[in-house]
Amino acid sequence: MRDKFWTWVMIVLVGIVMTGAVISAWRFLRVDDAAARALGIGTLLLVAIGVWFLYHAIAFGFRTERLGRILQAEDALPEDTVERSPGGRPNREQADAQFQRYKAEVEAAPQDWRSWYRLAVAYDVAGDRSRARKSMSRAIAMERSAR
Numbered sequence: 716m717r718d719k720f721w722t723w724v725m726i727v728l729v730g731i732v733m734t735g736a737v738i739s740a741w742r743f744l745r746v747d748d749a750a751a752r753a754l755g756i757g758t759l760l761l762v763a764i765g766v767w768f769l770y771h772a773i774a775f776g777f778r779t780e781r782l783g784r785i786l787q788a789e790d791a792l793p794e795d796t797v798e799r800s801p802g803g804r805p806n807r808e809q810a811d812a813q814f815q816r817y818k819a820e821v822e823a824a825p826q827d828w829r830s831w832y833r834l835a836v837a838y839d840v841a842g843d844r845s846r847a848r849k850s851m852s853r854a855i856a857m858e859r860s861a862r
Contacts, residue, residue, distance in 0.1 A: 722776070726769070726773070729765070729769060733762050733765055733766065736758055736762050737758075737759065737762055739755075739758060740754075740755040740756075740758035740759045740762070741755070742755070743755030744759075775848075775851075775852070775855070778855045779851055779855065782828070782832050782855065783832075785858075786829060786832060789829075791829055793813075793817065793832075793833040793836045793837065795836075795840070796809065796813065797809040797810050797813055805840050805841070805842070810837075810840050810841045810842075811841065813837050813840060813841075814834075814837040814838065814840075814841050816837075817830070817833045817834040817836070817837040818834060818837070820833060820834070821834045826857070827857075828853075828854040828855075828857035828858040829854075831850050831851070831853050831854035831857060832850075832854040834850045835847045835848075835850035835851035835854060838850055
């Protein structure tokens with residue numbers, strides 16, 4: 716729950732920064748100078764791109780959470796049995812063993828979004844965030860197409 720709180724704090728702060736950028740862009744657009752207007756247009760484009768990325772990041776989080784609730788209701792969430800150091804680092808051997816288990820599960824049932832979700836969690840525990848995100852995206856897409 717603490718992570719959600721800080722996530723929303725960061726979203727609000729990004730929103731404040733984007734609002735300030737839009738206000739500045741609007742001021743640049745009202746000036747009778749081509750360079751200032753170009754700067755205003757560029758700022759608005761950057762804010763639009765930022766809003767797009769922010770929306771997709773939030774949507775990814777909600778979709779991931781939704782799948783987690785489904786697995787929790789089915790009592791099928793992956794167990795976190797990996798010991799961690801006082802600093803929070805996972806035991807590498809245990810994380811690798813857990814990863815191999817979920818990788819074998821995906822190989823046995825490649826069309827099951829549940830196995831991809833569990834593999835994504837295993838990637839995350841192992842510290843491979845980019846593969847975790849790709850696996851979770853695949854799980855989300857598979858679940859959506861199964862509806």
